[in-house]
Amino acid sequence: QLNCYRLSYWLICTVCFLFVVLFVASYGLTDEQKEFQKVAFDFAANEMSPHMAEWDQKEIFPVETMRKAAQLGFGGIYVQPDVGGSGLSRLDTSIIFEALSTGCTSTTAYMSIHNMCVWMIDTFGNKEQREKFCPDLCSMEKFASYCLTEPGSGSDAASLLTSAQRKGDNYILNGSKAFISGGGDTDVYVVMCRTGSKGPKGISCLVVEKGTPGLSFGKKENKVGWNSQPTRAVIFEDCVVPVANRLGEEGQGFNIAMKGLNGGRINIASCSLGAAHASVQLARDHLLVRKQFGDTLSNNQFLQFKLAEMATKLVASRLLVREAATALQENRPSAVSLCSMAKLFATDECFDICNQALQMHGGYGYLKDYAVQQYVRDIRVHQILEGTNEVMRMIISRNLLTEP
The missing domain is CATH 1.10.540.10 (Acyl-CoA dehydrogenase/oxidase, N-terminal domain)
Known part of the structure; x- marks a missing residue:
């Protein structure tokens, strides 16, 4: 009778879980x-x-x-x-x-x-x-890469040093970009470079096409995750880029980069949601079949509560990301802060969800035969790129402290 009660209880929990x-x-x-x-x-x-x-x-x-x-x-x-x-x-x-x-x-x-x-x-x-x-x-006949980060300027993007000297109808581009997703395999590079004085107002945006003389690439980086996309340094040595390939006016590049990143933060937070969604399902399935101490893990109340917390964090993250996405679409004054909050909260919470799902798998979770470990490895970098989560905290607090 006790086993029937437990089974019925877990079936109810499963239905509720699937609903959530x-x-x-x-x-x-x-x-x-x-x-x-x-x-x-x-x-x-x-x-x-x-x-x-x-x-x-x-x-x-x-x-x-x-x-x-x-x-x-x-x-x-x-x-x-x-x-x-x-x-x-x-x-x-x-x-x-x-x-x-x-x-x-x-x-x-x-x-x-x-x-x-x-x-x-x-x-x-x-x-x-x-x-x-x-x-x-x-159509993805061609692929694009975003080139902002440099070996010496990560979070402090406004200090970038890659320079573009104008000569007639061309720019002569010199410098290098680091950690470029798709670098070497993609066809179009959206590059932030310095055409003027120090600081954000001296930055412009150029579109550089693969095959341009002076464009080369570093070695393929050996990464913890994100292995289905190549990452390389992108190097410019007297790279000749037509002025016709400049987006906007000179000095608008930093503004273009930041507006792109507001959406990029929503995008990467959304990818975190997907990884967490899949990991919660994998954890649930494992708890239902894995037995320890004569019973399935699904009957362990501690793990039941952990699973409930994971699902709650996932739904809370999803709601914040979708609210931020709507605010950005509607160009609300709160959009920048909400995009930063969504990126901060979702990437932190979703990594914790994936990591807890791995823990629930025990030793099996550490084997590459089990997908949960890949979600953990792939999602970890989301707390770093598109602006580190420390920078997200800076943006949010700065906006709060400067509000009238």
Whole structure:
């Protein structure tokens, strides 16, 4: 009788769990949003998840899979339709990246960076630039990389040293960028460089195409995670870039970079949601089958409570990310702070969720045969890139202290 009670109790908990994690993922969404969320979940399950471990272990950049995703409109999600984009909102984008990330967080994270680059060209480029670059990027016939970080300027991005000297109709670009996702394998590099004096007002934005003389790449970095996307230094040695490839005016580059990063922070937080979503499901499945001390782990109250906490943190993170995405779309005054809060909270909490899911697997969680360890490795860097979480705290506190 006691075993029947326990089974019934756990079945009720399972139903509630599925409601919280799966139903809440689509709660409040329009029918259209639910539809492309389903498309993204299906694509993740069928085209990404079965290959996730192989891409990681063999360090494969899954170009053809991403091109399949682009056929669904995921190559330029929030880019305008007249240049091949899907014209969706920031909230739509968050929903899609969360769903895709359940299949492979590393690949989805690169796709989010690619989308950010295309949006920057679409938003700040002129008609000729938009028509030249955006269609091939939206179809993922070509891929893009974002080049801001340098060996000597990470969090202090305004101190970057890569220089662009204007000579007639060209810029002569010299310097290097570090930790560039897709570096060496991608076709278009959105580069922040110094065309003027020190500080943010001296920075401009150039689009550099692969094959440009003077453009080269460092060795492929050996990373803990994110192994389905290559990371290299991008090096410029007297690299000749046409003035026609400058986005906006001279001195607007830092503003362009920061506006791109506000969306990038929502994107990477959304990828964290997907990794946590998948990890909670993996933990639940493991608890149901793994036995210790004569009973399944699902009947251990401590682990039940931990699972409940994980699901709660996931839903709370999702709500904050979606609120920030809506604020950014609507250009609210609070958007910058909310994007920083969402990035800070979601990447911290979702890493904890993935890490706890690994702990619940015990020794099995540390084996590469089990997917949970890959989510832990892939999600850890989300607390560092697109502005470290320490910088997010600085942005949030500065805005609070300067409010009237």
